[in-house]
Amino acid sequence: MTPIRARARMCIILLILTQLLGATRVLAQEVPELQVNSKRYIVADMDTGEVFAQRGARDKVPIASLTKVFTAAQAMEMAPLTTPITTVDSDLRAPEGNYFGSSGTLMGFGVGETYTLEDMIYGMLLPSGNDAANAIARTLGARPGDSAAQATQRFVDLMNQRFVDLGLTDTHLVNPHGWGVPDHYSSAWDVAAFARYVADNEPLLEIMGARSYVTSNGLLRLSNTNRLLTDYEPIIGGKTGYDLDAGYCLLNIASQRDRRMIAVTLDGIAPGDWYDDNRVLLDYGFERKASLLAANRSFVGDIVSFSDPAAAEMARSARPSASLGPAVAAGRASLSDAADVVPAITVPSETHRGVEVESRGAATWILAAVAIALVGYRGLLTFRRPMQTRRHVDMSSNAA
Secondary structure, three states, X not given: OOHHHHHHHHHHHHHHHHHHXXXXXXXXXXOHHHOOOOOEEEEEEOOOOEEEEEXXXXXXXXXXXXXXXXXXXXXXHHOOOOOEEEOOHHHHEOOOOOEOHHHOOOOOOOOOOEEEHXXXXXXXXXXXXXXXXXXXXXXXXXXXXXXXXXHHHHHHHHXXXXXXXXXXXXXXXXXXXXXXXXXXXXXXXXXXXXHHHOOOOHHHHHHHOOOEEEOOOOOOEEEOOOOHHHHOOOEEEEEEEEEOOOEEEEEEEEXXXXXXXXXXXXXXXXXXXXXXXXXXXXXXXXXXXHHHHHHOOOOOOOEOOOOOHHHHHHHHHOOOOXXXXXXXXXXXXXXXXXXXXXXXXXXXXXXXOOOOOOOOOHHHHHHHHHXXXXXXHXXXXXXXXXXXXXXXXXXXXXXX
């Protein structure tokens, strides 16, 4: 084959590849007619991950108390809901060392009171108690000789390792409650992906959907801050969040006609727009899904997905000498470490997590197929013309 013909063939292949990639990479984008005021958002099918609308969904930004959903899921994987937690003074303090006071939402317990882990998760998710988040992280992260700060940091490190294992690269946490500090961030995309990860954790979804709760010792009655629980019938559960850096944030999960939808809105507007944004996105997601099913059409677009954390844990355990860096290395403390201070800790079955291995997308398969075809074609030429002088072809400019 002459050099000119070879170049022409390569150009045709690249043109076809470009068209194929363009056809498979149809992104869900902002939908202006929805008039969503929140700066960043995403709405996705909870069971399939299909994204129907998004804006700034991969931006790494503060998410305030949406962090507490991550903390609740981590806690439920580390210990039974009956685990006792006795409160201490540090639980009532913000990262700066002062008491949360009127500037932070609280479960409302005093020092020296004992609650179950279930009580604390309700106290963290319904009234958005920063004190409950501290108590959970301090108790479950503790090892003999730890200070409260060391125990809390170990728990946070375990959460950050979980995000690495899930492939959620937009997220890094500094504390268990979301109090605004530097280097504490996530994205609407990662929040939605994590919601998919806990999709089958029924106890967690039940807590997120409760309107009120009385602690097992009868000391506290808690109410949910999420207004959509009463204003929007399809809601299963959700979580509110707010601080000056993050603005008004909202995660909601809803169900309609046997379909579940996730909506995440970040940096919304008070008093009611941020709730309206979330509801409008959920309605839009259900409508888009219904129209696809009615037309018997396949979805083409972005998929919110996550990697199997169990596979990542196995791979990491097979490389014990690998350097993971200080923060991640600290997070490698096994769940059995927490058993030193929390009795009878058991790890729940993997079946509730809704684990799905991250899809690489159709584009990856097309690239692989073209690469194999090119290699096979060149091998065929070599086989048919063994006496030709081979030319060196520099393919480095095409490397992905």
